[in-house]
Amino acid sequence: MxxxxxxxxxxxxxxxxxxxxxxxxxxxxxxxxxxxxxxxxxxxxxxxxxxxxxxxxxxxxxxxxxxxxxxxxxxxxxxxxxxxxxxxxxxxxxxxDAAVAPRRYDAFADLAPAAAFIRNANGRYLWANHAYAHLYGTTPEQVIGKYVREVDAPADAAQVLALDQDVLARGKPVRHTLTYHRADGTSGHAAGHRFPVREGAETCVAGIYVDISDYTRALHQRREAEESLCALRDHSGLPCALISAGGTIRQASAAAAEMLGTRLSDLVGRRAHTLLAPDPELPALERNWRALIARRNRRIQTSAVLVDDHGRQRRARLHLTTVGRGPSRAASVWAVVTHQSLVHEAPAPLTATQVRILSLLAAGRSNGEIAASLHLSRQTVDYHLSRLRDLLSAPTRCALIARAYVLGILAPDTWPPRSVTAGHPGSAT
Known part of the structure; x- marks a missing residue:
């Protein structure tokens, strides 16, 4: 060759x-x-x-x-x-080179972010990396060679040794989460595996753990926040509901179920639009909802006519606030009812002129002043007032004004009086 x-x-x-x-x-x-x-x-x-x-x-x-x-x-x-x-x-x-591979592994494991150790059957540390020593606020040199009882508190040491013996008895890896205590007395949490290894002629216990203290703390804080929110929701007395972006009720207060004449278990999971009665302002409410979900608005105050399970209606003042932002839209909306009218059978719809007449009547205007303000004849105003008394079942002018407020036609917290659906304070309707 x-x-x-x-x-x-x-x-x-x-x-x-x-x-x-x-x-x-x-x-x-x-x-x-x-x-x-x-x-x-x-x-x-x-x-x-x-x-x-x-x-x-x-x-x-x-x-x-x-x-x-x-x-x-x-x-x-x-x-x-x-x-x-x-x-x-x-x-x-x-x-x-059999000697090089272990050295490489030791160097890698020593600087790995996961805490790792090797102990013999008597609980003596044969090896520990920096991450493991960091859990106790010390260095590997201060851990290696010591016994578990010298590193952990007595109660923790007993638990650690029991887990070691369990691993040695089973002869296979065991996964678990444990609580440990640092030198300053604070506690931490770690999750990982413990498994048997051979070190020379004896079988020892090795472990690899990830410190989940921050995760556990955040989970606990979230749970506390959810419990506080539930307590506030349930004991505030306000009817409120958490509605998904798709319009499904995810959570609701007992007051909301009572207001709608249904059970709380039946209210959760229901589509929110089934609770809305036909109303001229419904298209505006739908536009407001789309603006919330698209995150063009963070919160909106509006009103809607709600219908309960018995077909009765009431007008409610709604405060809508987005929560849980996604990449392009809000995840859900909290709806809180701050004011509500008395429950009533659905009245015949009122015209804009009739609502304007009610507003002026509530402001103390006479029939003649109402006619002049709306450029109507006196007879036309008298006809509308007679018609309104029939529609609202109110025999007198005072009763007519009172019914307009309790039925949610007029806003109870504005002056001069105006409709609850008025677009701005200067408008009556």
């Missing part, structure tokens, strides 16, 4: 050959042991930094064993006499 054929053969074998000058600069190399010339040069630098630059000249030997990147090579150099101040050599991989 000529030299070209030999080089081609070596390309598929765990072998490295090189040709170097006097300064051991690789001029040419090949074989399947290394991927490129740079790695071959690094191999040569590593090998000859650990040995004499001319091992054959000083020791009379041209073969020795070298360790490189966790691999073991039989090195033969030089191969034959020098040619033009160049020498050739060859290294054949014969195995892996």
């Amino acid at each position: 000529d030299e070209t054929g030999l080089k081609s053969l070596l390309q598929h074998l765990p072998v490295s050959w090189w040709e170097a000058d006097r300064e051991l600069r690789v001029i040419d190399s090949g074989g399947g042991a290394f991927e490129d010339l740079r790695t071959a040069q690094r191999f040569l630098d590593t090998v000859f930094r650990k040995r004499s630059p001319a091992p054959a000249a000083r020791t009379g030997k041209s073969q020795w064993q070298a360790h490189f990147d966790g691999r073991i090579f039989d090195v033969n150099w030089p191969l034959g006499p020098s040619r033009q101040d160049r020498t050739r050599g060859m290294a054949v991989e014969v195995g892996s």
